[in-house]
Amino acid sequence: MLALGRVRPLADGDLGMGTVAPAGSPQVNPFAAALLRSWSGPGDAAPLPPMLRDVLSGVGRGRPVACSQRPVLAAVDQFEELLAPHSPRLEVLREQFMTLLGAAVTAMPNLRLLLIIRQGSLAELAPYESILAAGGEITRVRVDPPDRGAAALALAEPARRAGGNLSPEVIDACLDDLTTSRVTDVAGAPSVLTSDTVQPLFLHLVMAAFERERAGHAEAVVAELPAWGATDVLLAAYLTQAIAQEARHYDLDAGEVRHWLAQTFITERGRRAGVDEGLATTAGMPTALLVALAERYVLVVEWRAGARRFELFDDRLIPVLQAAVPTWSIAGAAATEISAADHLHAALISRVDGDDVAVRLHTGEVLRQQAADPRVRAQTLVLLADIDSERGHLEQARAGYQDAAQLYESLPDVEASGRALAEAARLLLRTGRLGSAVAELQAAATRLPADANIQIDLGRALWYSGQRWAATALFSTALALAPRSAAALAGRGLLRVELGDDVAALEDLNRLDRLNPQAQQAVPAPETRAARALAMARLGQPAAASAETTAVLDDAADNGPVLWHAAEVFRVIGDDTRAEDLLRRAVEAREPALLPHQRREVDRLLGHPGAMA
Structure with a gap:
């Protein structure tokens, strides 16, 4: 074991x-x-x-x-x-x-x-x-960083399992970037340091960035790793995150700590420098700070002649520090403040790590800097709104998205503004504020007319407010933009059943069945099954419709739309008693409840017994 x-x-x-x-x-x-x-x-x-x-x-x-x-x-x-x-x-x-x-x-x-x-x-x-x-033998095995072959596999395999597709050329370029350090000496002369191995931390940062990029483009089939040179941005963000957190713990200025790192741990020739541990302080900083930075893989500790010696964790951090502190080689040079963009990148990494305290620390620093780039401020507002939305603080999240949309509009960045407006509208849709949601989504669709997801959400908002024909047209528009969209197919199929267009509805719902099962995860399967059963019943397939209806009722006993469609199936096949019972249950159902226009139709049937004949 x-x-x-x-x-x-x-x-x-x-x-x-x-x-x-x-x-x-x-x-x-x-x-x-x-x-x-x-x-x-x-x-x-x-x-x-x-x-x-x-x-x-x-x-x-x-x-x-x-x-x-x-x-x-x-x-x-x-x-x-x-x-x-x-x-x-x-x-x-x-x-x-x-x-x-x-x-x-x-x-x-x-x-x-x-x-x-x-x-x-x-x-x-x-x-x-x-x-x-206990008197036995001890064996020491040194675990070295992976070589290029193992690192390539570490990048390719998780991406493959997640549905991404990374070409060997992309992986090679990324590994070249991670194993090559372009450094300068005090005279400005460049040189290149290369390594045969890749630090696992660096692979983790790259794959986290890959996952963020992939999650932000859900419709993309192929995603790529950060391009050549982009890993500098990832490493700089990680350094900022680690330095800011540890500096705050010791009541130090983060910019000064970063400046001290560059001056202390980079030689005049642009190589890693080592510093022997002091008693209470080391190279002018609390020794405990250096130990903490070693825990965060900013520094590394080695025992030499009975004492600890600190140096930078890896050569790959040298050019990152040199870029962040251009005056690294000048004694007595003033420390530069960590920029708002640095703090935003650090906040994004902290979020991936699940460190909410660090996220709030870095985003607070961005918003504190009045001269921060408006784009960075807008991106920070979107990040905070994402977090508020996940935590259920919907009104606060909506306000954050709207503030970000206004900032993007002022740049101007119409696309980013449209995306922020769409997120705000989705929260309005979740809270049942349909009129406001329709207005916000229409504004977002004007800015992003080719975004299928916005067309789908606008279609839902119109559907929920009872505008079924307009909603059907929007789902059709979304399918023209994204023909394999499960959400658009399901929405249009369900609406066509409600509107009595059973042949077209069955065509949509059968297409939905043929899609990759992963693409259907966002689709309410019981509702589409019940709708298909009703279409089949009305098209003269009562046995198959009855069997499907009985099966779906076992899975969705408190689903209003499912109960409504099931009642209609039994009405079509002549079981009015069962149909009326299901209609009464549909009125009381809450997971989910009937939409207002659906409730009116059920009330009409229950209030007019002749309609059951």
Whole structure:
């Protein structure tokens, strides 16, 4: 079996995080408890061996045990976090935890303990190696960054699985960019540094940018990686994010920290410089700041002659810092403020990382800079509106999109303004403000007449407000722009059923069935199935219609439109009693409820019994 876990860092206030052992046993060591919880997560391939759990929990220590010969690989990731400096109280618990790990190795000959640790923390691990090995052998395996072949696979395979298509030429150009550092010396003479490997962090940043680009162009079949030179932008954004967060933690100016990094860690020849660790400060900054920047892959730590030495994480960061700090080689040069564009890029990366606090920090800095480029301010407003929309703060999000649309309009950028207006309109549509949604979507469609998604949303807004013929025409326009749009096909098919055009409706709904299943995820399948059943019933296929209706009712018992269409099916085949029952249920349905014009039709049928004949 394989168990992969992590021992999270603890503070003194976390000492109660241990679990309670059986009566008569001591409380479980909190480090051990954290590791056991992570090992017992839902991703385990097999249950955790009871003996391993018992030994780490301090249960049954000192008594003979029998164990299976089945091999057990127990991995602990980011082990360096356990070795970070702690309070004296936690130091004692760490020593106890190391002893428990050693006891587990002794008690289970079939156990192989895999500790994943940064190179710079090996010296802190050394005092515990004999305890952890329990008299056995220790094997060290250095994990180097992937070479070009492995890096190419790391870029191509996730894209392929996500439906993207990356050409070898695009991947090669991107890898050339990631492995080539164009640096300058103090005289301005350029030189090129190359590497045979690619840092995993850089691959992660590139793939995150690829996913953002792909998500923003949902209709695109082929997406591309950042073009040659674009990785400088990604790396600069990542640096800004890391520097700003850590500088804020130590109450330092982020621009000054970036300037200090360039002056301290780049030599006059444009190469990486190393700095030996001081006692409380290192090269004029708190040593703890350098350690934190090493945790963020801005710096790297190596042990040399019994002391730690810091340098830039990778040569690829040299040109990025030189571009951000043109005065890097001039002693005493003033620090330049981190720009609004830098903060926006950092906010985008923080959002991918799920760090909401950092997103708010960086977007706040953009909006604070009164002289910021209006385009950057508008992009920041859109980012904040996206976040507000995801969190359900719809009115705040709508106002943000509208403010962004006005800024884009002033540039002028008609396309960006139209997209922001469309997002604001979609929120109006979600909250049932149909008249305002129609007006906003019409304004967006004027700016972006070839955007199929805006035509679809405008069609929905008109449909929901009862303007069914106009809505059908807009769905047809959307299909002319995007013939394989599942949303447009479903919308037009449903409307054609409502309007009694059953032959054309069945054609649309059958086309929808033939689309790639992934393209149908946004389509309410029960509603399209019920609509198809009604069209079939009216076209003389009662048996198939009845079977489909019965099946869909099992899946959507509280769906107003489904119940309405099902009632119509039973009315067509002559079961008026069942039809009336379903109509009454449709009136009460809430997931979703009937649209106003649908409700009026149901009320008409229920209020005029003769119409059921």
